[in-house]
């Protein structure tokens with residue numbers, strides 16, 4: 541059954557979908573739906589439900605990715621003393637966004653969110669209206685130069701001091717033709733020593749049939765996805781030094797409690813590395 545297309549319930553005055561956006565599932569809005577959010581349309585829910593039929597564990601995979609984000613943000617702010625965050629591929633605001641986590645630890649921490657989906661910009665701006673240490677900009681990971689030169693990045697982040705660059709659940713939306721390894725070379729080179737890079741990425745290594753089926757489903761969205769092998773994902777860290785426990789399935793990255801039994805079916809890899 542196809543549901544009617546409704547406007548998102550939250551702050552609808554901020555965003556009106558274009559014709560293309562009404563017709564085409566957005567990975568940001570599908571992710572919001574999978575996390576239990578309300579900022580999504582019928583087309584997004586339909587495609588997300590198809591993905592859940594292909595992998596009933598998919599909502600769990602997404603939640604595990606989000607839990608990784610929380611642990612990483614706390615680790616960087618608390619244990620590494622990082623107070624500047626560049627989060628590319630932010631997604632729609634949900635509970636415990638990066639700025640909320642790190643500013644609880646350090647109220648002076650700065651966060652710049654970057655996403656290429658206009659709905660993220662609209663909702664992010666509404667959430668951040670009264671936060672002068674955090675902003676959201678609309679830009680594309682495939683143009684790192686524009687991100688690094690953006691006036692809001694220059695205003696809020698001092699690129700002469702360590703920065704944490706977060707690329708969580710975004711790189712699988714960058715196809716090989718866009719040369720993601722070269723993009724990462726450029727971003728890593730722009731960061732000073734002592735900076736951190738955190739990545740999560742879908743990988744076919746664990747459950748290839750399921751993941752390839754999901755790639756096919758995501759090929760019918762605005763952002764086709766490509767899962768990559770562990771080896772390929774590891775290359776994104778370049779010569780940065782991996783923090784323990786290295787690049788692992790996300791439930792096993794510094795878990796705060798024993799991972800649930802079926803955690804070995806969670807096919808997202810995640811890791812954090814430090815620039816020497």
Ligand SMILES: C[S@@+](CC[C@H](N)C(=O)[O-])C[C@H]1O[C@@H](n2cnc3c(N)ncnc32)[C@H](O)[C@@H]1O
Nearest residue numbers: 568571629630631655656657680681708709713
């Ligand atoms: C699955 S969500 C991940 C959200 C968040 N990083 C997390 O891990 O919870 C992926 C986000 O990346 C954004 N995105 C995809 N391709 C992008 C690109 N080339 N440049 C900027 N953002 C992109 C999407 O719009 C979406 O909001």
